[in-house]
Amino acid sequence: MKNVPLAEVDHVDRAVLPIGTDYPPGHVLDWHAHRRAQFLYGATGVMVVDTADGTWTVPPERAVLIPPTTRHRVRMLGVSTRSLYVEPSAVPWWPAVCTVVDVPPLLRELLLAAVEFEPDYSLSGRAGSIAALLLHEISERAPLPFHVAIPATAELARLCRAYLAAPDAGVTNADWAAAAHMSERAFTRRFRTATGDSPAVWRARARLLAAVPLLRAASVSEVGARLGYASPAAFTAAFTRAFGTPPSRFATTGTPR
Missing domain, CATH: 2.60.120.280 (Regulatory protein AraC)
Structure with a gap:
């Protein structure tokens, strides 16, 4: 059908x-x-x-x-x-x-x-x-492993979904803690309990997930730079560790792969 x-x-x-x-x-x-x-x-x-x-x-x-x-x-x-x-x-x-x-x-x-x-x-x-x-x-x-967990708490879920919509390597745990009106230590503990990951690890994975659709229209170099990686090699290494396959598998344009 x-x-x-x-x-x-x-x-x-x-x-x-x-x-x-x-x-x-x-x-x-x-x-x-x-x-x-x-x-x-x-x-x-x-x-x-x-x-x-x-x-x-x-x-x-x-x-x-x-x-x-x-x-x-x-x-x-x-x-x-x-x-x-x-x-x-x-x-x-x-x-x-x-x-x-x-x-x-x-x-x-x-x-x-x-x-x-x-x-x-x-x-x-x-x-x-x-x-x-x-x-x-x-x-x-x-x-x-192409996923990230979303916390059940509405406040934490809003932070996560906003980050997924616009991932930014410059965001820190302190930024998120301030947005949640919590100390950084308390926020990190609460976030880890809700997702199983620290906020920094969660954000790094979210950025790598964001790379998958971006690679449809940009090179590995361009996507890595956009997501805050110091070099294509650093981006490729992080992506491969997370997903077991290099980003070049999903890239359609540009070099290097």
Whole structure:
């Protein structure tokens, strides 16, 4: 199915409903939820998925597993998606929080084939076999670390979301503590309890996540400088430590890579 709203087919008696959707650049799917689990694959571009608990950046050729009934927002940056909407009873192993995963060639080809199915595809033929194999392949995927946690406290959450919107290497723990009307020590302790990271570590990771969409239109050198790194080598080293792959994997223009 292509460009079909889930609401039109959600009633169909199939555990897996594949839907492909094309979005205009910069499109935002505002806050919403669906009763089915969702495997959201970006065949092109970058997606940023927000929930109350965190932000997940989904690079090209990756996907995010979204649990059923999870309220979320998706920002599409040049994205054409291939989604699977899955009955929760069919995937008791589905993660309880959003999870970014790799999409190897076999899984990608299965997804591309599946979005050509009719809503009531035959369960006993090729389509049914592909749908079953898709779930087996997804269950084997390992999580990738393209996310940061968002604190439950509204005040801390506001600071984090504002930083994600405009990451600035010049922001310090003292700046955040002052904005929260707390001592730096008390703020740092509270933030670490809420997220599992110190504020400085959290901000460094947030800047690296911000690099992923920026690399679609700028070189590694340009993105590293914009995010406050002293050199392309320093940026590349930090990015590779955080995500297990160099930023050149996502860069489309400029040098060095």
